[in-house]
Structures are given as structure tokens and as C-alpha cells.
Amino acid sequence: MAHADRLIAVRGMSVMLIAAVTGFLVRNAVAPLTLGIWVAASLLLAGWSWYSRINRPTRGAVNQTRAPIFLDAAMGTAFACLWSAMLYYCAPGLQPGTAIGLWIVVATFMCGQIVLLAALPATTFASLLITGLGASAMLLRLDHMVAAGLSTIFTGVCLAAALQLGRDFICFRTTETTLVDRQETVSLLLREYEESASDWLWQIDASRRLIQVSPRFAETFGKKPAELNGVPLLQVLAGDRWDTGNLPEALNELVGKIHRRESFSNLLVPIQIGGDLLWWELSASPRRNENGQFTGFRGVGSDVTQQQASAAKIDRLARYDVLTGLPNRLQLNEALGKAIENCTKWRTRCAFLMIDLDRFKAVNDTLGHQVGDSLLAKVAGRLHSLMDANSMCGRLGGDEFGVLIYEIEDRTTIDALAKKIIHMLSQPYQIDHHTLYIGASIGSAIGLRDGRSIELLTRSADLALYRSKDQGGGVHYGYEPSLHARAEERRVMELALRKALERGEFHLNYQPVVRATDGVIEGFEALLRWTNKDLGPVSPAKFIPIAEDTRLIGAIGEWVLRTACHQAMLWPDHVRIAVNVSAEQLFQPTFVGSVVSALSHSGLPPSRLELEVTESVFINDFGVCTATLEQLLALGVSLSLDDFGTGYSSLGYLRKTQFSTIKIDRSFVQGAARQAPESLAIIRAVVALADALGMSTTAEGAETEAEVAMICELGCKKIQGFYFGRPMPGDDATELFAQHLPGDETQILREAG
Structure with missing residues (x-):
């Protein structure tokens, strides 16, 4: 309807023009009065149609009610009927040429209706049908049969064209309306989007x-x-x-x-x-x-x-250690991978250092993780201060750190940096009113010589670190190819060691400790031995450190205590049994309970048990070792300080802990036998110190009669060594007391030695 409203002026003019032309053509075929009435009616009908559209409230609207549509259809039908009636009425008085001209006007009018009334297909259909039938009737009345037939066919074509055009027009308008609605919707959404x-x-x-x-x-x-x-x-x-x-x-x-x-x-x-x-x-x-x-x-x-910013924070958390702020293992591995690529491309060398903190575990176990975390943060700060543009450091996890040197000329660069790191990290730390001492062990590997990938280079540095730890820590070792063989040996040994207890592969040997004045046996030292079916006899120097690293030393040490105490119950009441205790055992909260259990199950009096510790336990001590030793002393157990003078000697511990015996290391005994002044002076000093503190002294490693005589001359109270007996099975030790009175076993020992 909106489209029809826009063409109302054209339609009005076309109706008036058609009416004028039609009146002119039929002027001689009808009475003037009739023609005037017809023209007036046509003009009146056209004017009424125009007036009703102009004053329609919904004029120009896309969607209109049915009433205007029905009214428009009714007026179109009325005009078609009026015109058809005139054609039929004036047919008898028309000349053939005039009739043909009049039909041409009708055909022109019909074509115009198809175009002008495409928006109103119902009105167009009714108007075309009536007008076309009127024109055909006019030609039939004039006996123009062929022309009438052609007119009817033309009418049918016009009707079909009107229907198709109307359908297309309606589809076009519907699509156009939909697009307009969508554009308005999109515009509205965009405005809302911009605003909200x-x-x-x-x-x-x-x-x-x-x-x-x-x-x-x-x-x-x-x-x-x-x-x-x-x-x-x-x-x-x-x-x-x-x-x-x-x-x-x-x-x-x-x-x-x-x-x-x-x-x-x-x-x-x-x-x-x-x-x-x-x-x-x-x-x-x-x-x-x-x-x-x-x-x-x-x-x-x-x-x-x-x-x-959130993504950057997440990325930092993924690539940096939260505690220390240093790059973590992920970022360190990425940097190491790029360094290896550059070495491959430019044929240069890089280096990777793995750092493990010595004695850090003791801090965590004694002072708690909060102090341990603070210590790690301070270590990270010191380590970072040593880095330059050619190096970077990061935390690998726990108390392990890594350092990457992008380019090196030779090993001197690595050695110099490792020395600085060990020195810097070994300085005392002040944390929560505690003065803490730790150290650092370092293993290094050179790329691409010691590994052409991240995994291989890291493993090589790790193997070198193991060697540093095996040497007691506080040192730096570079990777050597032989370390792979040692690592494999260690791995095999560790697997076998984990099953050694349940397979019964451990046994104890006992070495006598005699009185220096008369050679009477005062006790035995229990020495752990391990014989594996595949590895054969394994030296304690090899498997004890592995047992400590793998935390197996607790179970093994408990077995040694029980076995030694049971064996000692077979000996005379005056004979003591000495058992070596690892520093790792003293840090275990269950150790005192293990000692009590071994004594109670065996029935051995606490006074006959002597526990030997080395000076190294005190360097890791933050109060735990001292407290454990005090509890053992309260039980009545004796304490012996083994290998005195070879480790971290501190006379303060002799004052704080009531040791019953100080054992002089065999290296001093052998030195004194060679009349080395230093060894002689050390033994005399230790004997004097022990006498002053009310302690006894035991000289280890006496193998000859001259060494025994020299030891007695220097004032040592007890002697242990091959001269009086090698380590022996428990049954052999018991046999010494089976058929002899006390003191008679001295000669047997000398003969066996």
C-alpha cells in the first residue's frame, strides 16, 4: 500500500488521460449526454480514490489495515466495470479502425495497471479481468472474432504477468523490510554495545x-x-x-x-x-x-x-621460583637449550654448574621450614650477586641451584666462579637470632663436550656434583667420563642395598679394644660388613654414604644395635660393645627409642654400650644432636668421640658433652711411629686434654710391637689394631672367653694377630 500511495498522482493523471482519450474516440458512437455522464463518473471515481488516499491516516505506512485495501480494490473494480460497460455500449456505433484504436488504449491501460498496481495484486487482477473481458466483448459484438480471441489471450497474459509481478514485488518488499529491520536491530545493538x-x-x-x-x-x-x-x-x-x-x-x-x-x-x-x-x-x-x-x-x-598483566603474572609464576625470585628449572632449561644451540651454531662452549647446599637439611629439621626458606632466599640473593651478563642462576628445587655460563674460553672461568660461589655461600647467615653455617658443593659440565642436549649436560653436572658430595662437600668437581661408570655402580649398589636387610646379607665383625697396660680385653667395636651375591664383599666406605643419602641408615643402624647388643650378652660382664652411629641417625627423632629397644630386648646394661660418633655431627648440629646425646647419657650409655682431630674439631663440644673416650685416629699413630713431630705433639696434647677432662684415650691402628710400645709411652689408656686382633665374627669373639680366664685371652689375641 505504501508503494501504491507513492504513485497516487501518476495513477490519477493516467486515469484522466485514459478517460479523455476514450471519450474522444467514442464521441460519434454514443449520445453526448451519455458520454458526458460516463466521463463525469470516471473523473468523480478517480477523484474520490485520490481524495481517500490523501486523507487516509495510515497513508505511507508499510503495514496497513484491511479496510483501505478493500476500498481500493472496490474502486478499481468499479472503474473497470464503468469502462467495460462503455466499451460494450458503444460497440455498434464504432468504426473498425476506431474499435482497434480503442482496444489499443485498453491494452495500454491494462499494461499500466500491471506496473502501477503491482503492490495491490488483488485489485490489479480484478481490474484487468473486467477490463479485458469488456474489450473482448466489444470486439465480439463487432464480429471481430480473431481480434476478440487475441484480446482474450492478451488478457490472460496480463493476468499472469500481474500475478507474477505482484508476487515478486511482495517478496522484494518483504525482503527489503526484513533488511531494514535487521539494520535497525544491528544499529541498536551496536549502540548498546558501544554504551555498555x-x-x-x-x-x-x-x-x-x-x-x-x-x-x-x-x-x-x-x-x-x-x-x-x-x-x-x-x-x-x-x-x-x-x-x-x-x-x-x-x-x-x-x-x-x-x-x-x-x-x-x-x-x-x-x-x-x-x-x-x-x-x-x-x-x-x-x-x-x-x-x-x-x-x-x-x-x-x-x-x-x-x-x-594477569597473564604476565601467571607466566612469571610458571617461570620463576616463588620463594627466591630466581628463574626456576623450566626457565633455566630453556636458557640452557638456547646456549647449546648457540654452541652448535658458532662452535663455542658453555658450562652448567649444579650447586647443592651442604648441611641445609639440618637447618630444616632443627629450626623448621620457615627458617629454611629464609635461608634459601638469602642464598639466592648471594648467588644472584655473583652473576654477570655472561651467566644466569636459578633454583632447580629444594636446596639445589643451577648456574649457566653462556660462553667460556677454558675451565679457569668455571673454577673461578665455583670458588667464588663456595666462598660466598659458606659465610655465616643471621636469621631470626640464629647464626647459621652451611656450605656448597658444586659439580660442573661443559657443553658440548660433556653433553649435546639439556638432559645429557644436566646429568653430567649432576654426576660431578655427586663426586663433590662424596668428597665431603665444600668443593667443586668437573665432569669426567669415568663418573658414568661410578654412577652406574652406585645405582646398582643402591638397588642391592635396599634389599640387603631382608635378604640377610649384613653381618657384624668385632675388633677387640684392649687395655694398654696389660692387654686385657675391655671391649669390642662392632664393624658392619655387607656381602652381596652379585657384588661380593662391599666396603663400608662405599655403601655407608649411599645408605645415608637414601635414608636407609636408620633401619640398618637399628639392626646393628640389636645384633651387637645380643652378641655382647654372650661375653663377660666387664666387656663393652662399641657401635658406630651416623650423624643421620642422631637427627632421627626415633633414634633414642631404637637404643632403648635394643637394650631392653637384649637385656644388656646401658653401661656396657658405647656409641661412637664423629666430629662431623657437630658441624650440622643446631641443638638436636646435643639433645640426643644428652638423652643417651641419661640412659647410662657411654659416648666415644671417634677420629678426633681429623674433622671439624671444636673443643667446645668436649666441654658440653660428657664423652667417656676420645679415639685417636690411626693416621696420627702411624705418624708418631715414624717419629713425626706433629703427630707426637698431637697425641700428647690429646692425652693431656683427655686426662684433664676425665676421659680415656684409645689409639687406633696399632699394627706393630713398636707402635704399641710408643702408644703406651705416650700415655694412651686403650689400644685397638691388628696387633691385638683383626675384626672377627661374633662366634670367634665369644670363643676367646669360653675356655680362658680373664686376661688369658691376651696371648691368644697376639697369636691370632
């Missing part, structure tokens, strides 16, 4: 200048849309960097995509606004007009600065 969302729209022309700048986009830069219209997009995004031309890579990538007219999505670019660095995510696609010409880009952008 955090994103904004942007558009540039073919010259890459901003057009139709949205208020939100302009507000981001603190400007009005008019100020940004026509400004190059890159200039707006670059900010102060526009003048220098030093653009970040992401902006250059954006320029490249726009230059190539490529669509892009979620492109992350850094933006500078008022000195602040923001991160935007841009998406856009190229636009073209109806002729296919490029007209610019249209897209959407969003501020993802907060998300980027």
Missing part, C-alpha cells in the same frame, strides 16, 4: 585514516571524535613513538596486515597513552563497495591490559 561493553568500534578509509570515530574510541584517548577523524590510525596508536619511528613489532605487524588488506583477529598491540603502556586486542576485516573497490577497514578493539 568495554570494547569499541573503529574504521579507517583506504588511506588508513580514521573515519566515523566512535565516542568510546575517542574517549580512550581523552579526545572528541571530531579530533580523531582523518588522523592516521598508526599515528594514534603509536603515540610519542610516531615521531621517532621506533615502533614495536606488533604495530609493524598491524601495518603489514593493513597494507596487504588481510583480515586479522585478536592482534595484541602495545599502546602508549599519556605515558602509560596499555595492551589492546584488535580485530578487523577489509571493506569493499558494490564495485569491489577497497574502501578501508572496519573492526573492533578492546583494552586487555589487565588480562595481559
